[in-house]
Amino acid sequence: MVHRKERVLLAGLIRGGTAHEEAEESIEELASLTETAGGEVVSSVLQERRKIDPVTFIGKGKAGEIAALCGEEDIDLVVFDDDLSPAQARNLEKITGRRVIDRSQLILDIFALGARTSVAKTQVELAQIEYTLPRLTRMWEHLSRTGGGIGTRGPGETQLEVDRRRMRRRIFTLKKVLEKFEQDRRIRTSRRKNFVRASLVGYTNAGKSTLFNRLTKASVATGDRLFETLDAMTRVLRLPLKETVLLSDTVGFIRKIPHDLVASFHATLECVVEADLVIHVADLSHHDYEGQIATVRAVMEEIGAPGKHEILVLNKVDRVEDEDTLKLALRRHKDAIPVSAFHGWGADAVKERLLAYAHDRKDEVMVLVPPEDGKTISYLHKYGTVLSRELVDGKMAVRVRMERRYLKPIEGYVQPSSAD
Ligand SMILES: Nc1nc2c(ncn2[C@@H]2O[C@H](COP(=O)(O)OP(=O)(O)OP(=O)(O)O)[C@@H](O)[C@H]2O)c(=O)[nH]1
Ligand SMILES: [Mg+2]
Structure with a gap:
């Protein structure tokens, strides 16, 4: 069987205050994101509403239209341009009978697909868990409510606790790993x-x-x-x-x-x-x-x-x-x-x-240092650009370009410039 691209329907909301153009721009970009993630954009729906509908985000009527379109166009996935609450996503899935995700999930998905280096992979995993954790809670609440009754609620809650603990532990580990990456990077660049x-x-x-x-x-x-x-x-x-x-x-x-x-x-x-x-x-x-x-x-x-x-x-x-x-x-x-x-x-x-x-950030100065003061000489090389150095009357005369803030600790050695 030939692998078929997922057929995607895009949905966005023009709220009171947002310009039409801006919403269209955003949907167009959502289409590029969908293609980047490997989907095929079949159609898109924009709805104007003053306020978000807490139940279906886009409004019950429009959600029904989307459901009909999904059937006609053989849609696999519906992508919303704004963040949906877990309840809204669930309700929309029920109405359309299709998978429903939002822009954030789509972007996270693209990042997950594209991450190559270990830093990128670690960061994507962290972002995904951080995204899922608060949603997980409500997912389980939902299950225990609809499943209802004794027997389902207890184990459900326990499982929820287990999952949450595991995720928090993972977040802790990932953050530690990332801190280490940052430290290493800082050490590598601080020499310069x-x-x-x-x-x-x-x-x-x-x-x-x-x-x-x-x-x-x-x-x-x-x-x-x-x-x-x-x-x-x-x-x-x-x-x-x-x-x-x-x-x-x-x-x-x-x-x-x-x-x-x-x-x-x-x-x-x-x-x-x-x-x-x-x-x-x-x-x-x-x-x-x-x-x-x-x-x-x-x-x-x-x-x-x-x-x-x-x-x-x-x-x-x-x-x-x-x-x-x-x-x-x-x-x-x-x-x-x-x-x-x-x-x-x-x-x-x-x-x-x-x-x-x-x-522009630097001044060019002449510094006179006793030749045996290796510490100051290496300071000049580390924090400045040494243009020339020569021995003059038993002193090391160094011409250096240096940022003003780094000149402070060696002020005593700096010669007044002839321009002053
Ligand atoms: N015609 C044209 N194409 C360009 C120019 N600069 C970049 N591109 C193309 O634009 C596309 C994106 O370029 P990248 O350099 O990957 O862009 P980027 O900003 O690093 O993108 P991300 O890493 O995805 O954020 C590539 O196909 C480039 O070949 C340009 O000056 N002229
Ligand atoms: Mg790039």
Whole structure:
């Protein structure tokens, strides 16, 4: 028998306050997510309602229509664009006779399919358990109520307790494993104090990994699917004037990103939180690139990295036919850099901007150290960029570029500059 793709029906709600366009945009994206997860989108339903129906989410009438459509179109799975409560999901499954999931579950599923490294796998498992745990409770409550009566309730509750305990223990273990990963990563990068840390961020599929490869000559997998990258990768990027940047590529962001996922991906997102600046890659060829830029900035706040210095890259300019699009974008985002990561256009401009940033943060100073003071000399090498060193009148004269904050502990050795 030939394996058939799951036939999927999408369902979304336009609530009072949400614009039509936004809801349609979101459903369109849900379709890409469904395809990424291996499903075939057959049809979609949008319903306008002022308030969510607590029983069926979308309203009883619409749920009935969906049930009919499921029969006509031979649907296997219904995906809702917003989070459903466990009761709503259950009721909808009963009405439609099909499996019903929500956007969060779909995204978790894609992450589970794509996770390759052990960090990514551990984080996905944690997110899945965190997602299931509160739902498990109500699943069992439901069983004990409908099953009813003596005999079912007792064992049910016991089983629930067992399951919950097991899951909590697993969460504890996974968190420990992830802490260890984070510690190791921190140790690996902490040796490089004199490097500026930059992190690529952006909507999923914007071209972050393609740009990362361009800039660092790495070969991170890129692909035209959502969430191609699920872990962080860091490379040293050497720039002129002996400046060095530690550049990281990481997981992409998306609208309505499941909260459990953000929390669980701490290890992967740490490089973004700790970065000195971010290179925000936007896909200019996407019709809603402005919405995507806004989402990325909102997620930055959610992960605890608001207000970071940002270099905005308008990527995929090679795919933009209409000149006005770029003109308008540049008018709105004055400092943005037009790039085609695919063709390599504009990559040098990004490097120049990084160099300017790294250079600006530092002062060039002359330090006079007694040659036997190895500790201070190694401090200069660790925290600064040594440009030259020579013996002058029995002292080691070191010309160094260093961030102001690192100059504090060695203030006594710094020579007043001739410009002062
Ligand atoms: N035409 C064109 N395609 C590009 C450009 N940059 C990236 N792409 C394509 O866009 C798709 C996504 O690129 P990736 O680099 O994987 O995107 P990403 O932002 O890392 O995506 P995730 O890791 O999934 O979040 C790939 O098919 C790339 O070949 C570009 O400048 N022009
Ligand atoms: Mg990527």
